[in-house]
Amino acid sequence: MRTNLKLIALMSGVALMAACAKKEELPPPPPPAPAPAPVEAPKPVDTGPVTPAVVPGSLQDMINTVGSDRVFFAYDSYVLDADARATLDKEAAWLKQYPALKVAIEGHCDERGTREYNLALGDRRANAVRSYLIAQGVDGGRISTISYGKERPEVLGSDEESWSKNRRGVTVLQGASS
Amino acid sequence: MKRLLLSIFALLLTSAQPAWAVLKIDITGGAVQPMPVAVPSFPAVAPITTQFGTASELGRQVAQVVSADLERSGLFRVIDPRAFTTTVQVGDVQRPQFPAWRTVAAQALVTGYTQVNADGSLLVACYVYDVFGEEEIGRNGFTARSPRDWRRAAHKCADFVYSKITGEKGYFDSRIVYIAETGSKKNRIKRLAIMDQDGANHQYLTAGQTLVLTPRFSPTQQQITYMSYFQNRPRVFIYDLPRGRQELLGDFPNMSFAPRFAPDGNSVVMSLSQAGNAEIFTMDLRTRQLRQLTRSPAIDTAPSYSPDGSKIVFESDRGGTQQLYVMNADGSNPQRISFDRNNARAKYGTPVWSPRGDLIAFTKMSEGKFRIGVMRPDGSGERLLTDAWQDEGPTWSPNGRVILFFRSEKYGPGGTGGGSSLWSIDLTGQNERRIATPQDASDPAWSPLLP
Known part of the structure; x- marks a missing residue:
């Protein structure tokens, strides 16, 4: 699946x-x-x-190399777990191969938070991803963040399986900076 | 005609006060028995035709709008006009056929007439009677500059009736701004929309190309502050209603969100994000000066002023989970006010201070549900008013007696369901009603009474 x-x-x-x-x-x-x-x-x-x-340098290339364009979070958390860090280690290595690429990190939440809180939580998640990539050597000037709170669910469902896929930080390629 | 208008106000000034003590609904207590009221069609003083209908057609519609307002309040039971044994002529307005209204068991009679004035304006005269006491409770005249605005005159009449019988200000001559939702729930199209408090005069303010959230009315101006994802930069904006213009409120490097006006309308309090940390700031709308109110590594958001402007309630997870705090308006002395001693995992969000100052409405998250509740500003007296899957985002009626919120459905199999709609509940928790909107709806905000 x-x-x-x-x-x-x-x-x-x-x-x-x-x-x-x-x-x-x-x-x-x-x-x-x-x-x-x-x-x-x-x-x-x-x-x-x-x-x-x-x-080379495309989303397809990134997914081939990294395995995914996203990491997932626990409920009401912005902590990067071991899986997320492993994904971001590979992503950072890949990003460093394409120094002209800019990315936006989208932070998303499940439906179990209020509107404003989820905007803040999505912002925390996006920034957790950004900070980690910077710590792995990616230039922070290449990485923007945007929070969508609970506005853009990936899966429509009111169950843990759906929620777990919606609590995510997604790397979106924004093209070359030059 | 002018003389008639003047005479109404003259009579108003001299009308005896004690009568309304006889016929009174006490809305400060618990659930009340709705008062039976008759609202027959308002006759026309003269058979004048306007481009919005004849004076008598307008009078019939005025009575319908007044009836609907009173009925929705939950405080009145409007008697079906088909039961009436009499119709009202202009001469009956000041001398009602009380026996005929007693036969339909009306306790209160709301009557009046319409009159198109020489300058084209429309007068709606509004009278309230105690049927059993055969006494006048009050009278007032409301003039709409154009017959086009007859609904506002009707709402003002309903507000007058409400205030005469409850002793409190009404809330019917007001509007609601909210977010209209269409399209896939994975990629919702959200538009700013505005309508009268009863759903009439609905219109869209934005076209839906840009995601917009959390609109809030100015207490003093025809302005709305809200959040927009314009050019993928989520920021707080101000929408000026008379000019139909949108303006970015401060070009901040990161997300700004959760805006709300101060009670004097001269500043906006909101959250600004800095490296994933949301802090609360105020921005003076005249000087554009920014002032930071919170300093904590936690999420600090959803600020709302007390009506006297001296305090701010907000939500923060500084103690580990999302809870409500009250601080002074300068940011000093934040104190947690939400505690559920029976459920340490309960969370609280979206606090909104009542315009009366006596209560704070909130969304409580516990037992897998979102529910709307109220508590006193010191956190005591918590009371939950709704019980559904997800009720969120309360907003107060101008008189602090009714709360609007939005209700989200649980998703069903295959991603069905998940819709959202506007609802109202009064402080008794008894009178819960859906507010009809053309599409799905969320993030309601109630305006103050219109000027």
Whole structure:
């Protein structure tokens, strides 16, 4: 299940890139169209070349290398656990390969906090990710943060499984700075 | 015509006061038995046609708006007009057929007439009677500069009735700003919307391209402060209603959010984020001077002034979990006021000081639910008013007797449900009603009484 999701993320990487590049514009882009069924795709692996023509420095490239574009948090917490730190270690290494790339860290929350509190909590989460990346040697000037509080859930559900996927910090590539 | 208007005010000045003590609803206690009231159509003094309808059509609609206002308050039971045994002619307004109103068991009679003046303005004359005492309780005239504004004259009439019978100010001539929600719940389109307190005259203030949240009315101006994600930079803005203009309030390096006006309308209190730490600041709207009120590594947000401007209630997790604190308006002496001695895991947020100053409304998070409650400013007397999956974000009626909030549904299987809507509850906790909106709705804020 998880690998399938990853595969979909891989295949729609280019579409996501396009969506992200548009983010400066209004309105927010619609969610990416569901990727076509993974008919003849090879069994996904975490690293290594998967599809032909992975653009270096692209979201697809980052996900191939890092394994994910996001880290997850416990309820009402902004502490980076061991999984999150391992992901961000790889992300920092990857980001250092592409020093011209700028990223925005989105902080998100589940629905179990009030509106303003969740904006603050999402801000804390985004800044926890940013601080960690800086500590790993990524130039802070490349990393902006934005909190969405509970405004942009990834999964629509009122259960722990959904909540756990919504409490996240997501790295969004914003293109080259030069 | 002018003479008639003058005579109303002259009579008002001389009308005897003690009568209203006879017919009185005490809304300071617990649940009340709604008072049966008859509100027959207001006749027209002359059969004049305006572009908004004839004077008598307007009179019929005025009675309907007054009826709906009184009914929604929960303090009145409006008698079905089909039960009436008489209709009101202009001559009956000052000399009601009391026996006919007794037969339908009306305790109070609200009557009046409409009159289109020579200058095109509309007068709504509003009379309140004690049916059993056969006594006048009060009368007043409300002039709308154009018949287009007949609804406001009707709301003012309802406010007059409310104040005559409860002894407290009304709240019907007021508006609600809120966030209208459409589209996928993963990527909600949120628009600023405004409507009369009864849902009429609904209009959108923003087009929905930009995410907007937490609008709050100015207590003194036709202005709203809110948060917008304009150009992906979440910041506090001010929307000027007469000019329809939006203005960024301070170009801060990081997120600014949770804005609310001070009671004098001259400053906005809000949270500014600095490296993931939210602190509370005030900004003077005339000098744009910024002043920091909190200094803690915790989340400090959702500030709300006491009506005299001397104190601020806010939420903070400085003690480990989200709780309510009251501090002086200069930031000194913060004291925690929310405690649930039976449930250490309960959290409290979104505090809002009542315009009367006597209570603070809040969202309590416990037992997997969000509920709306009130407590005194020292934290005593906590009382929960609602009980649903997620009730959040209270806002007070101008008279501090009714609270609006938004209710979110739990998601069902496959991501169904999860909608949100506006509701009102009065302080008895008995009179809970949904406020109809064209789409899903959240983050309501009640205006002061209109000028």
